[in-house]
Each structure stands twice: as C-alpha cells, then as structure tokens.
Amino acid sequence: MQLFKLKTTVHEFADFKAFAEAFALGERDLVITNEFLYDPFMKACGLPCHFVMQEHYGQGEPSDEMMNQILSDLKGVSYDRVIAIGGGTVIDISKLFVLDGLSNVLDAFDRKIELKKAKKLVIVPTTCGTGSEVTNISIAEIKSRHTKMGLADDAIVADDAVIIPELLRGLPFRFYAAASIDALIHAVEAYVSPRANAYSLMFSQEAMRIIIGVFRKIAGNPEARHEYASEMLTAANMAGIAFGNVGVGAVHALSYPLGGNYHVPHGEANYQFFTAVFKLYHQKNPTGMIVALEKKLAELLECQSSEVYEALDALLGQLIARKPLREYGMKQDECRGFAQAVIATQQRLLANNYVPFSEDEIAQIYTQLY
Template sequence: MNLLELRPKILKFNLIKEFCEEFSVCENDLIFTNRFLYDTFLKNLNLKSSYIFQEDYNLKEPSDDIIDKIIKEISHKDIKRVIAIGGGSIIDISKVLSLKEVGTTCELFEKKLPIIKEKELIIIPTTCGTGSEVTNISIAEIKSKKTKIGLAVPELYADYAILIPELVRNLPYEFFVYSSIDALIHAIESLVSPKANPYTEMFSKEAIKMILHGYKKIIENGKEYRKEIIEEFLIASNYAGISFGNAGVGAVHALSYPLGATYHVPHGEANYQFFIEVFKCYNKKNPNGKIKNVNELLKEVMKTDKNVDVYEELENLLENLINKKKLNSYGMKEEEVEIFTNSVIETQQRLLANNYVELSKEEIYKLYKNLY
C-alpha cells in the first residue's frame, strides 16, 4: 500500500524577486500568470522570459477549448521550463503545458494519448486554497460532456512548488475566504477518505487546525487581520494539498463540478455550497466511523459544547466570514437537479470512490434539491 508520495521539492521565498534570482529565470522560460500579478510583481524585474496571460483567453475556469488554443499558440516557442504563477486555473493548465505533443485536451483527459512530460514545471500558488502545487491532478471542463473531469498521472507533478507570502498577502477578501475554505474542504474530505492513512491524516489534521484557528482570529480581529497571518494559510493549503493529493477528495468536489462548469462558478465558491450538506449526510448515515474523530477534532478546535451539532457550528463559523448562496442564485434551473445528479453519477466515479460512505443516486439528488 502506497502511504505517501511527495514529489515536488517545496521551497519558500519571501519575495518573488528572490525566486527569480535563485532560479535564473531566462528566455527559455514560459511564465503563465495574470496581468495584475505581472504589473504588480514582475514587470519591474525586466525578465527575458516569455509570458502568457490569463485575461488573453478570458480564462475563469480551465476548459478544453482554451487549453487547446494555448497549446497551439506556444507550440513554436523553445520552452525549457513552465512557471505557473497564479490560482488553480493557471496551475491546472500549466501542468498540461509541461507535457509533450498533446493532441487535444479531451483526448488527453480520456487517456487516449501517450502522456510524456517534456518541460520542467515550477508552480507558485497565489491563493490560499488550491494545494495543486503538490498534486499530480489537473481539472478541466470538457465542453462536450458539460462537466469537469480530472486527470491524475505522475507526469503532472511539478518539479518545484514555491511558496511566496508576498504574492497572497493582498489577495481580495472574498478570494481569500473561498480559496481557504477550499483548502479546508481538501483537508476534511481527504481525512475521511477510504485512502487516508496515518501520514495523510497528519497533514489533514494540521491543516484543519491552522485554518479554523486562523478564521477565529479573523472574526475576532477583523478582515484585514488575515494579512498578518497569511503565511499560516499558505502553509495550511500546502498541507491540505499533500493530503488530498494522496488520499483524494470526494462528493463535495464531485457535486460542485456540474455547477462550476455550467455557470462558471469559481472552484472554491462552488465547493462551499455543498460542503456542510454533504458532511451532514455522511454523519447521519454513519456517525461512528472515521467521521467521529473528525467531529471531535472540530469540536476541540472550535471549542464547542459536546452536545452541539458540530456541522451547524461550523456552518455558523463560515457564515461569519462569508454568506453561502442558494444554487438557484447562480442561475441553476430546477430541472438541472436531475441533470446534475446524472452527470455526477456518469462522470465523477473517480471522486465518488473517495466518499466516506457510499451515496446513492437518490441521496445525491436530495443534496442538490435541498441546496437549490
């Protein structure tokens, strides 16, 4: 049994300038980022590397048509290294850009093509939630299937994962909250996964503690206080990435994918909509398995009374940070409750295999219905 795989070398720099100097960023490097990060942190460094920008492709969430377009446009460049500086969308696409001779993204994600890594890959996350810098997973919307699909192969591991607090300190509050909730979900889903083991559990538990303690401090001291403790969230996200990269995530992610793909809801925000409801369902079905230890951990960290419903308490804590919306507020139609349910059953078995307990089609339908 494979207990833990840690492939990228993890480094930390206080400033992006320090990273560029240490890694001798040059003309054979392709930097994939967004224009705000470029203007704020990179422009004055006068690097000789090539750039591609998120905005040039109207990129919100990765999709196969956008990835195919980027691959075609950079195919003539002599690129030795791909450097991803951004959130989950940039990171997921950059993993694909490090591969050799990708035909179409759809064929790649359906594993109809040989998967060969050709370029060195460096990932620098600029949110507090993706964790993807340390995973071998890339997620993309496949337009023909109207949902997101994951590709998980060793060739997608980065060579280096770089943590730079400077890049996340001024992350807008809403992005900070949704991305860090995503990291919390990564940690908790992987903690109850059938693939969890003492090594992954260690990273999961520490991430949960760091994130929830941080949230309590922010609620107590105000939104701006997040900037004082941002490095803790960056490290917690990395811990959660190590955990879910080895143990996997389950139904929360699986149910969020049709919503995200259809209505272009950002990944962390989409996951937030399903988080508490899925875990209430898990807890109701089997309160005496692994989830019992999770419940005790949450009560300990949040300092709640033993008789209090821990998921009601967790929901209240998160609501103090940002309000959760109804699914219909995104434009979702009532008939899509069944459509999304069928999509999850048909396309997300990779994730559903990581559920704490098995969820029937009827139970998944009910989860969508309750949240609609």
C-alpha cells in the first residue's frame, strides 16, 4: 500500500527576478498570471515569454468556459513549459494546459481523453492557501452543471513548485485570510483522513502549528502578516503535501455547491463549513483520531480540548467574519438539494471523511448554517 509520494521539487527565492534567472524563463515558456502581479514584479524583467493574463477571461473561480476560451486563443502558440504564477484560479487553469491534445477541458474532467502530460509545469503560488502547487488536483466550475468538479491525476502534477515571499505583498487581507484558513483546513482534514499515516501527519501537524501561530500574531493587526510571508507559504505547501497524499473530506465536499451556484471563493466557502463538520465528526465518533486532533489544536490554541471549535471560531473570526449562507443568496429550500448534490457528485471527497455522513446529516449542516 502506497503511503506517501512527492513528485514535485520545491524551491524558494527571495524575489521574482532571482527565480526568472534561475529558471531561465524565455520565449518557449507560456506564463499564465495576472496583470496585478505582472506589472509590479515581472514587467521590468522584459521577459520574452508568452504571457496570458487570466483576468482577461473572467473574474472569480476557474470555469470550463474560461479555460476553453484561453485554449482557443492559444491555438498556434508553441511552448515547452507552462509557468503558473498566481492563486488557485491561475494554478487550476495552468494544470490542464500541460495535457496532450486538449481542445475542450470537459473532455479531461469527464476522462473522455487519455490524460498524458506533454509540457513541463512550474507553479509559483501567490496566495498562502491552495497548496495546489504540490497536488495532482485541478478544480473548475462547470457552468452547464452548476457545480464544481475535480480532476485528480498525476499527469497534472507540477515538476517544480516555487515559493517567492515577495509575491504576497499586494494580496488584500481578505484574500490572504480566506486562503490561509483554507490551508489550515487542508491540514486538519488530512489529519483525520482514513488514509492518514505517519508521513502525512508530520506535514499536517507542522502546517497547523505554523498557521495557527501566525494567526495568533496577526489577529487584530493585519499588516503584521507581511513579516510571516515565507512561513505561511511554506505552511500552505506542507498542508498541500499532506492532503495531496491522503485527501480532504466533507468540508470541501459541502463547499462545492455553494461555490458553484453562488460563486463564493473557494477558501471562504470552505471556512463556512469547517467547524460545523468537525463538531458532527466528534458527535458521531468522539473516541477515534479526532481525540489526537483536538488535543493538538488545544495545545496550539491554549484552551481545553472540549473548547477547540469555539476557540477556532473566535480566532478565525478575528481574521474574516463567517456569514450565514443566506447572505450569499442561498435559499432555505436548497439545503436538501445541495445535500443530494454532494452525495451524488462528491464521493471522491466523501471517501476521505473521518466518519461517513448521510444525506440527512449533510442537509442538517446546511440548515444549521443557513
């Protein structure tokens, strides 16, 4: 039984210029990024790469429509490497662009084509949340189906992941908070995954230690986050290594209908369900691996094990307010329908639950948070 793998080489550079020189970025490179990153960090380098600005194709989460339009515009462009420099949207898009013979991304998500890697992939994350630079997963909103889908395959794993703390400078605090909370969720969900093992637990524990430690230092002082850019990027990377090996579960599964229907950003959507899911986990099986998790969180939060979820809510609430689901536009009669959609479409994630959830239990969480 496979316990652990890491196919990606991880690097760190102080700034973008040092990275560009070390990787010899040139005319055979396709760089997918954003103008708000290109202008302050890349423009002065005068690189001859082919640049694609993701926001020219739409705002928010990646979608099949967005990806297909970029694919169409790249017809006739020849390149050997895909360089992703951005957040989750840029990274999820870029992963698909290394596949051989791709003309419609739905064919990949539906596995109607052979998934064969044809280009090198280098990922530079500019938020401290996705961990996607070291996973084999790409997530997209499938517009016609009003949900998100995940593609998990080693063909889309990055060859190199690059940490550049400089690139976090311009990230607005709300995005920083939602992304880093998402990284914490990755670590915590991986910790109680049925597939968790000594190797994944090591990465989960260290990611939790760093993230919660930084949160406690910056709560009430958002500008202090810049002092910990390298630490948070590293922690998100570690959390990505953990969940890339053993998976995430119900928190992510329940967030997908909210994101797919109401375009709630991924990290913020996960945040809505975080402690509610773990309280139900504890209620259903308070004697398993969750005991070790709650003990570890209690140490980091300096509280009793019985108080960890309240303490987590209090700490995270100092970073970003958690809103009732109705404030995103969700309707109360959708609670059951969302639960049915999760059961029908998210078994890949639900298989990683600490304990199984029924449709009624999932509907109960939606109703509780509505």
